[in-house]
Amino acid sequence: MAISNFAEELLARIGPGGVRVGADVDPRHRHDWTVEMPPDGAPLAVVYPRNAEEVSAVLRLCQAHRRPVVVQGGLTGLAGGATPVDGCVVLSMERMRAIEEVDTDAGTMTVQAGVTLQTVQEAADAAGLLFPLDLGARGSCLIGGNLSTNAGGNRVLRYGMMRDLVLGLEVVLADGTVVTSLNKMLKNNAGYDLKHLFIGTEGTLGVVTRAVLRLHPKPRSVCTALCAVADYDAVLRLLRLARERLGGTLSAFEVMWPEVYRRAEAALGRPAPLPHGHGAYVLVEAMGSDQAPDQERFEAILQRSFEDGIVADAVLAQSGEQTAAFWTIRDTCGEFGRIIAPAVGFDVSIPVGRIGEFVTLCQDRLAARWPDAESVYFGHVADGNIHIGVKVAEDPLPVHAIDVVVYEAVQEFHGSVSAEHGIGVLKKEFLPYSVSPEAIALMRTVKAALDPNGILNPGKVVDPVTA
Amino acid sequence: MAISNFAEELLARIGPGGVRVGADVDPRHRHDWTVEMPPDGAPLAVVYPRNAEEVSAVLRLCQAHRRPVVVQGGLTGLAGGATPVDGCVVLSMERMRAIEEVDTDAGTMTVQAGVTLQTVQEAADAAGLLFPLDLGARGSCLIGGNLSTNAGGNRVLRYGMMRDLVLGLEVVLADGTVVTSLNKMLKNNAGYDLKHLFIGTEGTLGVVTRAVLRLHPKPRSVCTALCAVADYDAVLRLLRLARERLGGTLSAFEVMWPEVYRRAEAALGRPAPLPHGHGAYVLVEAMGSDQAPDQERFEAILQRSFEDGIVADAVLAQSGEQTAAFWTIRDTCGEFGRIIAPAVGFDVSIPVGRIGEFVTLCQDRLAARWPDAESVYFGHVADGNIHIGVKVAEDPLPVHAIDVVVYEAVQEFHGSVSAEHGIGVLKKEFLPYSVSPEAIALMRTVKAALDPNGILNPGKVVDPVTA
Structure with missing residues (x-):
């Protein structure tokens, strides 16, 4: 079947209101939010289905013609998972x-x-x-x-x-x-x-x-504090205390290393809630069921952390505004465009107890390779999730070489090359750094069983089994 | 390879301390806790591996000879999932x-x-x-x-x-x-x-x-109450109140219908914490982080439930002993051997809002078919999980006919034929009552991909794809 016939078939099945073909395809379907833009292809068509039956009609047609299908949502992905390949049909779910x-x-x-x-x-x-x-x-x-x-x-x-x-x-x-x-x-x-x-x-x-x-x-209370501690060992002691005393209401434990904290403050252009000079900053949050007694207990735990020499300085939010201010500094850490551009970004996870060592190792190895390297570290530490930004003076940025340094460290710590962003195309090469060959083989077995002709999002996550 | 050679191979790979063959197989490996005992087979051998490498050696050998393998744990299953088939190798994980x-x-x-x-x-x-x-x-x-x-x-x-x-x-x-x-x-x-x-x-x-x-x-507080309400509508109102006011600390919401409550009390031989005559009994539990304020709030919520006309009567546990007494009556409901033997037992789930209707429908249909039918109902209602016991005078108990009546009702309510016990062999026939043909076909595709020769626990859950 010629391409034009295929497009006509699509139109016949979905109706002209739900299909755009060739030059009529809106260019926004060519890429997502991924900064390190993977090479994209030109979709043959974009279909905007309204229900499962229309999706089924498209897939039956594409299956019969072995035509690749790439599903797209809001295109906010960060690993190139929704990038079209040449000649594919894009299924956009936005209707x-x-x-x-x-x-x-x-x-x-x-x-x-x-x-x-x-x-x-x-x-x-x-x-x-x-x-x-x-x-x-x-x-x-x-x-x-x-x-x-x-x-x-x-x-x-x-x-x-x-x-x-x-x-x-x-x-x-x-x-x-x-x-x-x-x-x-x-x-x-x-x-x-x-x-x-x-x-x-x-x-x-x-x-x-x-x-x-x-x-x-819905939780009925929120208590938030920003704490300064001396080092990662103190971070772990604070985490232990929070888990023990908050009895399961702990809802966030966000750690900022000093350099990222300093840069976020500079980007915001106003003094951060706690002064510089500490080894790490921790945003602790608990969601409970009754504000007054919960706040009282939260305060008592902070007090205890001072007495035990865990926390060096802290502020407890007394209003929604203060809570928002704590989260603003934390969220600004994630805006690499404002604080460390142009940088290579990472979203990795490492067993909680070893994140301190991991950060030190990354810093050392980057400095050994690029004496002018700058790097920032922050993350949802209680989940094991660390975000990293790395910048070196080399132009263009040696993205792949930086990737290798960081992912090798991840591998040594039995971490994950993707904590939350996924693999897509961008991290496929590095999947073996945190997944065994046997596990990758099993992924390919599953892929072959469910999509034997490899029409679904080809080139993403794992390669199909080759004959 | 003859059977005796196969057994010798097993012995060679695992060592005599880890293998029992033929007549030396301990008969406890023939069945689990399932009351409606599925037909079992005689294992050729039982292997007690010590690590993954030994399990791998056994599986390689069994794969080469297409010999079925049945894994056994503590043999406490209730759906016959660990029942051996004739000539299989049992892998017992107990070492x-x-x-x-x-x-x-x-x-x-x-x-x-x-x-x-x-x-x-x-x-x-x-x-x-x-x-x-x-x-x-x-x-x-x-x-x-x-x-x-x-x-x-x-x-x-x-x-x-x-x-x-x-x-x-x-x-x-x-x-x-x-x-x-x-x-x-x-x-x-x-x-x-x-x-x-x-x-x-x-x-x-x-x-x-x-x-x-x-x-x-660890949670740092536990608050427990037993409440009596007029009907299932009041159960739902209480659940809504508990969810809203307890802000995520709600940890149990166990409902007993009047008949099961009465029988559990009789089996225990002492008065239950609340009198008879109510439409349902609810054990509510919250796990929080501070006993005194949590208990105060819990009491206020109970008070509110009285004022709103949701709860007719209630007792709040003031000690660990009282808490235990509440749980004893709840747990006794599950001991069908003491309260309704011989009975057919069910472990089903139903969308929370419709459980009341479902129970009424079951009672009506059972009574229409067997005028002397007795049935009891209780469960983890907030999870959608209901346990049912059904007894009729017919001897032997018409297990299959009772199954059909109950599972047809489950199907009509878009429920699940197995909330927590699994499918095993016992419920395989009824899997289509809550899973679509397309979903069962997909299960079989996955089974064929991972175990193409069907050696792993044959006959359980789904049948292999036939050529």
Whole structure:
């Protein structure tokens, strides 16, 4: 079948309102937010389906013609996972924006894959409940993308990643089969739990069209403090104390190393809540159920941390404004464009107890290779997740060489080359640094079983099994 | 290769201390705790491996000879998932009892698959942390069995099921390949999250040999009340109030229908904490961080529930003894042998808001078919999980006919035929009552990809793809 016939078939199945072909394809579908832009291709067409049946029609056609399919959500990914390949059909989920049901008894929300994260958060809030996933792209990213990348963000410590917030899925397989498992129960052991094949697999095993999300009760109190400590050993002692005394209400434990703290303050152009000169800064947050007694206890724990010589200086937020100020300095650390551009960014994880050593090792190795290297470190330390920015004077930036230095260190510490952003195309080369050859082989076995002709998001995460 | 040669090969690979053959096989390996005993077979041999390498040696040999392999843990399963088939090799994990590491910084424990749940709980407690999975068989069941059945139990509402408490696994595949992914980080998106292929798949896709478990901070307060309400609508109103006011500390919400409450009291032979005549009894528990203020708030919520006309009568536990008394009546509901024997037992889940209707429908349909039918209902309602016991006068008990009545109702309510016990052999026939044909086909695709010759736990969960 010639390309023009294929396009006509697409139009016949979806209708002209839902398909753009060739030169009519909006160029925004060519790339996502990934800075280190992977090489992209020109899509043959972009389809905007309205439901699983239309997705199925597209996949059946593409399967028959072995035409690659790349699913796109809000295009806010940071690993190039939604980058089109030449001649592919892009499935853009942006017309599938229905919130189908909020069940306050079950504590669930059933949505189409194209709803934005923020819309879900707001709908949960309006129903008196909480959808706890939260990340900077909330207004643009779509739930389907959160699912396919297993998104993380700010509240993982307390509520888990996206995977932990999904009860049921509707998925379209590579051959167009629609698998509907819109489970609403917390407990369900009826056979294999198939949803995990599609969460965090970046559109390489199927296309998610609907999801049942798990809602949580709203926390009724928030206590926040910014603490300064001498070194990473004190960070660990503070974490131990917080876990022990806060009894499971600990919801954030964000650590900033001194250099990133200094740069974030400079970028903000006003004094940070605590002075410089300390070994690390920790934003501690607890979400509980009663503000007054919770705040009292939180204060007592801080007091204890002083007495035990763990914390050198601290401020406890007394208002929403102060809380916001603490989070602003933390969030500014993540804006590499303002504090360390042009830099290579990393999103890795390391077992919590060894993150201090890991940071020192990275600093040493970077300095040994590039005496003018600058690097910044901060992260959701209780989750093991560290974000790193590295800049050297070399022009152009030796991205690959820097990658190798950092990922080799990750490998030595049994860490992960991707804590929350996924693998996409950008990190594929480095997957073996944290996953064994046997595990990669098993991923390829699964890929071959679910997508034997390799039409789904080709080139991402793992390569197909070669004959 | 003749059977005797095969056995010799086994002995050569594992050593005589780790293998029992033919008549020397201990008969306890023939069945688990399942009451409705599925037909079992005679194992050719039982192997007691000490590590993944020995498991791998056994699997390579069995794969070469297409010999079935059945993995056994503590043999406490309730769906016949560990029942041997004729001529199989049983892999008993009971010698793999090492706790390899407790990492208090990462909040993890690395164990071999043969450690009992209770040993894990105790080791976590000794380290000042909590391993929250808890169920009646804690002293006998092994972590490997908890993993392969995705065990649930009493604290799912707050901490999730076994799946949510595992960070990494070591698994041996059907061909003997050892896949080691002993991840210790909460955040890790490095490729497909393969562990979910082995959690809750009842030994049909691989053999788990080691696991990294997630430990939680210990809760520092427990508040417990037993409440009497008029009907299921009041149950739902109480649940809404508890979720809203307890801000995520709600840890149990156990509902007993009047008949099961009455029988549990009779079995215990002493007056229950609340009188009869109410429409339902609810055990509410919250785990927080500070006993005195938490108890005060809990009491205020109960007070509010009276004022709003939700709760008709209630007792708030003022001591550990009273708390235990509340749980004793709840736990006695589950002892069908004492309260409704001989009965057919069910472990199903139903969307929370519709459980009341579901119970009424079951009662009506059972009465229509067997006018002398007796049935009891209780469960972890906030999880959607209901346990049912059904007895009729017919002798022998018409198990299959009763199954059909109940599972048809489950199907109509989009529930699950197995909330926490798994499918095994016992519920295989009923899997289509809560899983679509497309989903079952996908399970079979996965099974064929990971175990193409069908040697792993044959006959359990799903049938292999037929040529």
